[in-house]
Amino acid sequence: MRDDSPVLLRGKIEKVLGDEKYTFADASGKITALIDDEVWRKGAI
Numbered sequence: 001m002r003d004d005s006p007v008l009l010r011g012k013i014e015k016v017l018g019d020e021k022y023t024f025a026d027a028s029g030k031i032t033a034l035i036d037d038e039v040w041r042k043g044a045i
Contacts, residue, residue: 009033 001007011026013033020040024033 009024009026011024013022014025014030015023017023017032020034020037022033022035024031
């Protein structure tokens with residue numbers, strides 16, 4: 001996928017890693033998600 005492509009994830013943010021990085025988890029496992037501060041502030045998560 002291209003950078004800045006919208007995606008839909010269902011689960012929860014488990015941990016703030018800093019520098020716009022978060023640990024996201026669901027029933028299938030965990031990933032590191034990069035969420036721009038501007039997007040986070042808009043509540044589009």
